[in-house]
Amino acid sequence: MKNHTLLILVIMSLLSDVALATGNSMVIIANASVTINHLSLDEIKDIYLLHNRQWSDSSPIIVVNRPSNTQIRSRFEQQVLGIETKKYALHLEKMHYQGTTLPVIQESTQAVIAFVKNVPGAIAYIEGLPNNSQIKVLMELK
Amino acid sequence: MKTNFTSIFHRLLWSYSAIFLLLLSAVFTLLFFKLSTQQVHSNIAQLHQATLSDRTQLESELFHTLTNVKAWATLNSMDDLLSDDIDQRITERLEQVKQQYQLKGHLYALSSKGTLVTADYPIEKTLDLSVWFTQMQTSNSPFIDKYSSPIDGSTIIAFWQPITASFNNQQIIGYLIITYPWQAVTSFLAGNTILRHLMLFNQAGIAVHQDEHLPLINNIAVVNAMQKESWYCNFLSRYLGVEEDLHYEVTIDQKIFFVEILEKNPDTPLTNAWQWVSLIEKQQIYAPIKDIVIDILQLAGVIVCLAFFIIYIISQRLSKPIQTLTEIAADIANTLDLSKRMPNYGHDEIGKLAASFNEMCNTLEKMWQEKKQINTDLQTLNEQLEQKVAERTQHLAWQANHDMLTGLPNRALLEERLTLAIARSHRTPSMLAVLFIDLDGFKAVNDNYGHDMGDYLLVDIAKRLLTCVREHETVARLGGDEFVILLELQKVEELDAPLERLCALVNEPIVTDGKILKVSPSIGITIYPLDPSDGDGLIRHADQAMYQAKQKGRNQSQFFKT
Numbered sequence: 120m121k122n123h124t125l126l127i128l129v130i131m132s133l134l135s136d137v138a139l140a141t142g143n144s145m146v147i148i149a150n151a152s153v154t155i156n157h158l159s160l161d162e163i164k165d166i167y168l169l170h171n172r173q174w175s176d177s178s179p180i181i182v183v184n185r186p187s188n189t190q191i192r193s194r195f196e197q198q199v200l201g202i203e204t205k206k207y208a209l210h211l212e213k214m215h216y217q218g219t220t221l222p223v224i225q226e227s228t229q230a231v232i233a234f235v236k237n238v239p240g241a242i243a244y245i246e247g248l249p250n251n252s253q254i255k256v257l258m259e260l261k
Numbered sequence: 262m263k264t265n266f267t268s269i270f271h272r273l274l275w276s277y278s279a280i281f282l283l284l285l286s287a288v289f290t291l292l293f294f295k296l297s298t299q300q301v302h303s304n305i306a307q308l309h310q311a312t313l314s315d316r317t318q319l320e321s322e323l324f325h326t327l328t329n330v331k332a333w334a335t336l337n338s339m340d341d342l343l344s345d346d347i348d349q350r351i352t353e354r355l356e357q358v359k360q361q362y363q364l365k366g367h368l369y370a371l372s373s374k375g376t377l378v379t380a381d382y383p384i385e386k387t388l389d390l391s392v393w394f395t396q397m398q399t400s401n402s403p404f405i406d407k408y409s410s411p412i413d414g415s416t417i418i419a420f421w422q423p424i425t426a427s428f429n430n431q432q433i434i435g436y437l438i439i440t441y442p443w444q445a446v447t448s449f450l451a452g453n454t455i456l457r458h459l460m461l462f463n464q465a466g467i468a469v470h471q472d473e474h475l476p477l478i479n480n481i482a483v484v485n486a487m488q489k490e491s492w493y494c495n496f497l498s499r500y501l502g503v504e505e506d507l508h509y510e511v512t513i514d515q516k517i518f519f520v521e522i523l524e525k526n527p528d529t530p531l532t533n534a535w536q537w538v539s540l541i542e543k544q545q546i547y548a549p550i551k552d553i554v555i556d557i558l559q560l561a562g563v564i565v566c567l568a569f570f571i572i573y574i575i576s577q578r579l580s581k582p583i584q585t586l587t588e589i590a591a592d593i594a595n596t597l598d599l600s601k602r603m604p605n606y607g608h609d610e611i612g613k614l615a616a617s618f619n620e621m622c623n624t625l626e627k628m629w630q631e632k633k634q635i636n637t638d639l640q641t642l643n644e645q646l647e648q649k650v651a652e653r654t655q656h657l658a659w660q661a662n663h664d665m666l667t668g669l670p671n672r673a674l675l676e677e678r679l680t681l682a683i684a685r686s687h688r689t690p691s692m693l694a695v696l697f698i699d700l701d702g703f704k705a706v707n708d709n710y711g712h713d714m715g716d717y718l719l720v721d722i723a724k725r726l727l728t729c730v731r732e733h734e735t736v737a738r739l740g741g742d743e744f745v746i747l748l749e750l751q752k753v754e755e756l757d758a759p760l761e762r763l764c765a766l767v768n769e770p771i772v773t774d775g776k777i778l779k780v781s782p783s784i785g786i787t788i789y790p791l792d793p794s795d796g797d798g799l800i801r802h803a804d805q806a807m808y809q810a811k812q813k814g815r816n817q818s819q820f821f822k823t
Contacts, residue, residue, distance in 0.1 A: 181428050220428045223340050226348045233344035238426075 143247035145198055147258040148232075152178070152239040158257045164200055166242060167222070169214045174240060182222035183231055183243035195244050198260055270580035277572040282565070289561055296557075297550045304546050305519060308457045312523065312539045315459075319449060320529040326439055327403060327420045327531070333358060333368070334422040334437040342372055342424060342435040346379045355381035366417060366440035369393075370424070373435050388412055397421050397436055406534055407443055407469045416443035446470065456545050458518075460484070461535040469535060476514050481536055484511075484520065510543070517543040582611040586618060599626040664738040666716055667723035675737035675745055679796035682735070682747050686789055692750050696760075697785040697803035698726075700742035700767070701815040706778050718771055718778050725766040729759050742780075745800065753788060760784070760818055768816070781816035783807050792821060 147163060149155075154176055158166075165171040172180055185192040187208060196207050215221050225231045228245050235241045236253050248256065333339075338350045346352060355368045359381040368381040375394030377386050392411045405419040417440045424435040447470055450459050461470040462481040471478065478484060511520045523537040582603075589601050599622055603615035662674035670678065679695070686693045700722065707715040719742065726736045726744060735747040746763075750756060767782040785807025787799050794802060802821040810819035 179429060181426075223428055224337075225341075225344065226350065230341065230344045230348040230350075233347045234340075237343045237345075 145195060145260040146245050146248055146256055147199075147260075148235050148243055148245060148249055149255045149257050150181075150235050150237075150239050150241045151253050151255055153242070153255055153257075155257065156255065160199060160258075163258065167200055168210060169219050169222075172219070178240045181238050181241040183234055183241055184222040184224055185231070185244075186224055186226055191244070191246055194246075199244065269583060270576050273576035273579055274572060277576065278569065281568050281572065285561065285564065285568070289557060293554065293557055296553060300550060300553065301546055304549075305541060308541055309521065309539070312457060312459065312521075312537070313526075315450065315452065316523070316526070316529055316532050316537060319446065320532045322449075323404075323418075323420075323441070323531045326441055329362065330368075330403070330420045330422045330437055330439045333439075334424045337427055339370070339424045339435070339437070340427050342370060342378055343426065345372075346370070349379070352379045352381075355379065364439070365445050366419075366442055367412075369412075369438040369440070371436040371438065373433050375436075378435060384412070393419070393421070393436075393438060397423075404531055404534060406463055410440060417441060418443060418446070456541060458540040458542075460538040460540070462538065463535055466536075475540065478513075481538070484522070484538055511540075513540075519543060519546070579611070582606050582615060586615065590618075593622070599629055664740075667720050667738050669723050669727075669744070670735060670737040672737070672739050675735065675739070675747075675800075676796050678735045678737070678747060679799065682749070683789060683796060683799075686749075690751070692753070692791070693789040693799075694746075694748040694750055694756055695787050695789070695799045695803045696744075696746040696748065696763075696818075697787075697800065697807045698744040698746065698763075698767070699783045699785075699807050699811065700744075701781040701783055701811070703742035703780050706780065710776060710778065714773070714776070714778065717773060718780065721771050721773075722767060722780070725769070726763065729763045729766065745803070750788075753791075756786070760786075764816070764818070782818075783811040783815050784818035785810055785821065786818055787821035792823070 147158060153174060155174070162171070166180055166182060167184075169182070174180055185195070187204070193204060196202055196204055200207060202210070211221055223234070225234050225243070231243045231245055232249050232251060232254065235243050236251060242257070248259070333354075336354060338354045341348060341351050351370055355370065358364070359368060364381075369390075370378045370380070371390065371393070372378050375390060375397075377384065377388055377390055379386075388411065390411055392408075393405070396405050403420050403422055405421065407416060407418055409415070410417045419438055419440045421436050421438045423433045424437055426432050426434050450461075450470060451472065458472040458475050459470065460468060460472070460475065460478065462484075463469045466481040468477075468479050468481070509520050511518050518540040521539045521541075523539065525533045527533075586603060589603055593599060593601055602619045602622060606612035606615045662670055662677075664671045682693045685691070700719075703715065703718070706718055719738075723736065723738065723744070726746065730736055730746060730748065734749055735745075737745045737747075739745055748756065748759065763784070764782060767780065771778040785803040785805065787794075787802040787806060789799055792799060792802055806819045806821040810817050813819065
């Protein structure tokens, strides 16, 4: 009985992801305190590769990632960063050993949204537009 | 064994005993004092150590808790405070930690504004925790002293730690609080209340913990105000080398306690929040001393008995020889028995005395023997002497009555004999003849051959004359060459034969040494009672008759004629 439920959930999550993948676009969101309104892909890449760690007003960029084995992250890595998962992970590790603060990990979309809402200078990616007016949308990938 | 002790014995016994008792009591008193103070000190020190160790233990427990809260405040999941823990990652983590570490209290995560975000158990998020928030804002110590929990009103202490974002450690995103039930502290401190009682007072002087056995003391001011007495006499402590103590005596409810207010220890910063006061009941501390006293007294009793026994034996051993000496000396004085000796007493003074005494007895005994010997000798000598004297006297007596040369009675004896013979003649019908003999030619012999020859001749003649008379008759020598013979007869005619014999004998020559000596008798005879004269008269008459015979031509006899 349990195994069955688990199986169903897994399938449904996959399906949801697929549905989202097909239905929802990747959206880059940021905290309301961020002055910029739009970011290019390259700028986002810089940010997520931790090359650029400050906003234009010198406030720190708080980068938010999803856990490394999630579908949305893979999608982000593929669509936005254009880097292999392994390569990205390796890069992050390298940055970690250099003493750079790694991106914060949040597990669910709602957690990401709540985080970005509360933390000044936060940037994250979600699938689908947030319903929150307190969050800026910096980019939307179709 | 006679039980007659000398006074020396008593003196020795009592003086030794007195010295011993003095020493013993001095030693034991000192020992007792030292021991008891040592004991009390060590007991108190032990309890002090116990208190300190309890404190250290409590400190370590609390420190552990603090360390934990500090560690958990840095958990990565704490970032979720910024997202109000929507994913409940913090909740899960807190629950996990609570389970894993078996926490006595609870964990609470607050936001930077002081609102409750989550806890390690399901809880109302709308609770008012301003009491905590205020404390955390105003205090720089991560420790919150005893108070009532705003959540459930239980008595707790708490540790808190600010939580910073993992990406920005300057930014406080919330607070982590861990509560510790006060009950745990109380039950921990209630461990050893039999001997030692603990009281904790907070910074304000209010009692936060107290043993149930103690009467209630709310404020440390009460303790401070209590009359303190130093529990040990300074005089004694100076002389016995005991340290000045840091304790005070205090009377609470008629029981006396030793009170110690522990100093603030820099090694236990958390527990320094309270003033630690330790009370020890005096009676409890001194109870084992009583056992020690009893033990010591028993031991002392045994030692005293043993010592008395030994002293008795020693004293006796010293005084007995003196007594023996006295007895033996008295004995000797009484019985004069010098064969008694003292027994051997070794080489000490008494022994030498005994040996000297024995030597003296030896010498005396020898002298005594000698004296006895001398006495015996003297006696013997005396006897011999007496004998000799008797002999001599006898001899003298004889000499007085006899002629030395011939051994014949002399004139004196003759007169006696004569008297007797006269008397006898009176009694019996017998007659007495008195013959007076003179030797003719004797002078010529003396002149020709010397006096020695003459003497020899006289002796020989005397012997011959003696052969003529019977036992009761007398031959006497009057001197020179004169002899007198007394004869007893019944008839005159009885004279004839002896007379003849007599003449023949005297006429017989004496041969000696190659010489021939010749004499002849001139005899004068008188017969009593025909001649009724007395002794002298008779001799005179006989002498006259002899003279007549000589005149008639010698070598003949002549009767007396009136």
